[in-house]
Amino acid sequence: MANNHDLARLNIMTLPAYVAGKPIEEVKREYGLTDIVKLASNENPLKTSPKAILAMKDELENCYVYPEGSSPSVREALSGVLNVSADMIMVGNGGDHVINLIGEAFLNQDDEVIVATPSFITHELTAIIMGAKLVRVPLVDFHYDLDAMLAAITDKTKLIVICNPNNPTGTIVRRKAFEAFLERVPKHCIVIMDEAYFEYVEDPDYPNGIDYIKQGFNVICVRTFSKLYGLAGNRIGYAVCAKNLMDVLMRVQPPFPVNRIAQAGAVAALGDDEFLANVLHMNREGRKFLCEAFDRLNLTYCESHGNFILFDSKIPNSWMYERLLQKGVILRPCGAWGYSTSFRITIGTEYENKKTIEALTELIDLYERSKND
Ligand SMILES: Cc1ncc(COP(=O)(O)O)c(C=O)c1O
Missing domain, CATH: 3.90.1150.10 (Aspartate Aminotransferase, domain 1)
Structure with a gap:
């Protein structure tokens, strides 16, 4: 056997x-x-945000009913905060899950995924699970080497991951360098901007990934409620991308990825100024x-x-x-x-x-x- x-x-x-x-x-x-x-x-x-706690307690009694699968209330609330239309947002069971779904939606066997190393491991794990080939580009002096990442692109490259700020270094790629990089990324590649720590960054030269989606680049932003919003235990994060990419991404979304408590908590936390x-x-x-x-x-x-x-x-x-x-x-x-x-x-x-x-x-x-x- x-x-x-x-x-x-x-x-x-x-x-x-x-x-x-x-x-x-x-x-x-x-x-x-x-x-x-x-x-x-x-x-x-x-x-955890006190407003989120109240909203989650209120939601408890509804737990016998399935949640709404596409988390419309969360997408609606995010749409206001991020200034993008709700149909450009997909909510998942944590940023980790969203990263997995991006892999499921876009990676064929033997596609290549360029990541920096060291960086957040879920991108590597997803590529391996999907049978894609990982191309690791070492950080230089704790920062992304964008030229080396560009040099690593081949006809088979599908995803390029920029974790900004990077985990574990906390360093960022700045706007000018990022824009010069993005201009040179060919159209057959998607750039994943992992912005799990987006809300903490105060540097005026920090690029907001969503701006580049609006400009028509093949960019998917990944963000989370685990950090600033204090909902790590709830498992809720999201992706933002243009509708053509979202149509693909939505195909792999499971029926009920985010539970009711997490959805209620996220909406309330977004408003807890x-x-x-x-x-x-x-x-x-x-x-x-x-x-x-x-x-x-x-x-x-x-x-x-x-x-x-x-x-x-x-x-x-x-x-x-x-x-x-x-x-x-x-x-x-x-x-x-x-x-x-x-x-x-x-x-x-x-x-x-x-x-x-x-x-x-x-x-x-x-x-x-x-x-x-
Ligand atoms: C860079 C980065 N991306 C994504 C995530 C995923 O966060 P979560 O799955 O908790 O939403 C984390 C969590 O630590 C992270 O550090």
Whole structure:
């Protein structure tokens, strides 16, 4: 009899595992701690919009009825915020799901997908699942190498992914460079602008992917309610693209991808101006606090435009990660991305940022002393 692996589609056996941030409950259990700071998954430190919570509670009693499959209320609300027509928006079960659907809709076996590395892994996983060929273009000095991405384009290239800001570096591609790049991308390619952290960016030269859709370029924007809107646990994200691409994308949308609670929460969160302003304020202040602390500790870091910062502790992660956990601090070690002494830290509340910097300071000191012993 065939074993399970013999039954699998061949390409999925090469999939790398997705490593999620270590759950708070697990750290509590393993280390017997009660006060845990988790800054590992770029979630919202101010939690969930209060207006969204009320709307979600109200929606609970309707859960016996299937949700509306195309999330019309969310698309309508987004249409107002983004200034695009609702039929250019598709809502899915998180940005991850939307990225999967784009792959399902557009990738044939042996099409090529150009991604930067390191970057957000779901784009790679989707390409592999679809049997497409991945073309990885390394970042240079933590930034996209757009010339190298252009040079990698062939007749078989279907998707080119620009994660802006990039995860895990937090760096951005700026407008002038992006426009020069886009002009040179041939018509048989689609550029995916993964803008999961769009709302956090304050740089005046940051390009808004939707502008290029309006100008007629083959661009699909992917965004999410997981970050600014504090709805990571609800799983809701969306794609924006021109109608010709949307017609294709809609063909792979499952009947009920987004549940009622998530739809109600998303609509309410979009209108919770006070919460959104507080999140952005806290992120700005927290970024400043953390960068100043890294400067004091003489640690290098990337100039981040999102709600997280990639910094170099200069100490092997294998030493640092576990000791941070013992102090109740969960960060994302970046060894899998090739940065073996670096961590990605989500910008947290004042308390969370302080606790993390205190733990880091103590551990750096301990490491230095252990080297001198
Ligand atoms: C760059 C990027 N894109 C997409 C996503 C997907 O977000 P979600 O599936 O939570 O909507 C994330 C999540 O961390 C991300 O960092």
